[in-house]
Amino acid sequence: MxxxxxxxxxxxxxxxxxxxxxxxxxxxxxxxxxxxxxxxxxxxxxxxxxxxxxxxxxxxxxxxxxxxxxxxxxxxxxxxxxxxxxxxxxxxxxxxxxxxxxxxxxxxxxxxxxxxxxxxxxxxxxxxxxxxxxxxxxxxxxxxxxxxxxxxxxxxxxxxxxxxxxxxxxxxxxxxxxxxxxxxxxxxxxxxxxxxxxxxxxxxxxxxxxxxxxPTEDAATARAIGKRLIAAYLTVPVYEKFHRWLGRGPALDETWRLWAAGDRKGALAAVPDSVADELILHGxxxxxxxxxxxxxxxxxxxxxxxxxxxxxxxxxxxxxxxxxxxxxxxxxx
Incomplete structure (x- = not known):
């Protein structure tokens, strides 16, 4: 093709x-x-x-x-x-x-x-x-x-x-x-x-x-790297507002809640695979x-x-x- x-x-x-x-x-x-x-x-x-x-x-x-x-x-x-x-x-x-x-x-x-x-x-x-x-x-x-x-x-x-x-x-x-x-x-x-x-x-x-x-075909590795970035960046207020506007509030609410509470590990774990796959290209x-x-x-x-x-x-x-x-x-x- x-x-x-x-x-x-x-x-x-x-x-x-x-x-x-x-x-x-x-x-x-x-x-x-x-x-x-x-x-x-x-x-x-x-x-x-x-x-x-x-x-x-x-x-x-x-x-x-x-x-x-x-x-x-x-x-x-x-x-x-x-x-x-x-x-x-x-x-x-x-x-x-x-x-x-x-x-x-x-x-x-x-x-x-x-x-x-x-x-x-x-x-x-x-x-x-x-x-x-x-x-x-x-x-x-x-x-x-x-x-x-x-x-x-x-x-x-x-x-x-x-x-x-x-x-x-x-x-x-x-x-x-x-x-x-x-x-x-x-x-x-x-x-x-x-x-x-x-x-x-x-x-x-x-x-x-x-x-x-x-750049990997290992989805688990790509998601792990992507989730770390997502937890670090999308918890910044301007990006949180952006993704709420885009409609990702239900998917990321738990990540934002845990991050605000100081639970960084919990916030990272709460990032859904689907969000990582949407925002980080891999394969x-x-x-x-x-x-x-x-x-x-x-x-x-x-x-x-x-x-x-x-x-x-x-x-x-x-x-x-x-x-x-x-x-x-x-x-x-």
Whole structure:
């Protein structure tokens, strides 16, 4: 059977437990195998920009994106400067993805007040779009004031700016004012509810989604890894609200109750297999590629695989097995 692949096929970098200097061969090989995009993340590991600057040299034709740069942890001007730098390195091939992030990253780890995340995201989005277009920005936004900022070097090709969004308000803001949206922690079956909020977006609006992939055919191992992530992430208030909105309240209520009570082991054990299977793709490479395709069928234009490998995984082999050029009988090792 010939698989129908999307025109954009992304990979999250850097890969787990692989030094940045060792990514050159993996990124280059992934691009040769059909990966069109490399998207970074920024939590408590590498920053969002340096891996992409390196990837620009390793894969000179690939599209690069940040998913995401938190709008609180850098000043608006610094975000614009960093974006302009990468846009200069990869003209026409860079997307600045920004988002509110979470109280853990913003407040607990960076000591910054996580106040009015919607307003801050809206204001930074408006600021960076103007700054990257070469405007001098001078005036008051609801969450900050800027005095006469203008980029010293305006990108020849303005980078696209995408907004990370979960629920209705941020999704509609992305559709109205951004060039695209970045989705996270959702199943393909959740897409109709999410994309319904993007109906006012223009035709060239990008819909990117980070999709977690555990490269194994051992369902028990994949579920164990997935449940640890689910217990850690979906208990964060913004993600709990998101999944209640999606209708997973009945499935995850016990996990949330036990987590709030301080029973971490109980909360982990309460995550249903069905939720792990919905949110963490696993199985054979061909099966996972088909599951990724289901996101495309649901409206995602840029699926971005984020590998969460079991210990001992040959990551280069796993990337090759996930690539668009992979053979039907490809294996993870």
């Amino acid at each position: 010939i698989e129908r692949m999307p025109s954009r096929w992304g990979l999250t970098i850097p890969l787990t437990n692989v030094p940045l200097t060792d990514h050159a061969r993996i990124v280059s090989a992934a691009a040769d195998a059909g990966f069109t995009d490399f998207w970074s993340a920024e939590t408590n590991g590498t920053d969002a920009f340096v891996p992409l600057a390196l990837a620009a040299g390793w894969a000179p034709s690939a599209h690069l994106g940040t998913a995401i740069v938190p709008v609180f942890t850098r000043g608006p001007a610094l975000i614009a400067m960093s974006a302009a730098t990468l846009a200069d390195v990869a003209p026409g091939r860079f997307t600045l993805g920004i988002g509110a992030s979470s109280p853990a990253i913003v407040n607990a780890w960076n000591g910054i007040d996580f106040a009015d995340p919607f307003g801050r995201a809206r204001d930074v989005l408006r600021f960076v779009r103007r700054a990257l277009a070469g405007e001098m920005v001078d005036g008051e936004f609801d969450s900050f004031t800027i005095r006469r900022f203008k980029l010293e070097k305006v990108p020849e090709v303005r980078p696209r700016v995408s907004l990370a969004a979960l629920r209705r308000g941020m999704l509609r803001l992305a559709a109205a004012e951004a060039d695209g949206v970045i989705l996270n922690w959702l199943a393909a079956t959740d897409l109709p509810q999410v994309t319904a909020e993007l109906k006012e977006a223009p035709a060239d609006f990008d819909v990117a989604a980070r999709i977690f992939v555990c 054979s490479p061909a099966s996972v590629r088909a599951q990724l395709q289901s996101y495309v069928d649901g409206g995602v234009k840029t699926p971005v695989a984020a590998l969460i490998p079991p210990p001992g995984t040959d990551l280069a082999a796993a990337v090759a097995a996930l690539a668009p050029t992979a053979k039907e009988d490809a294996t993870w090792s």
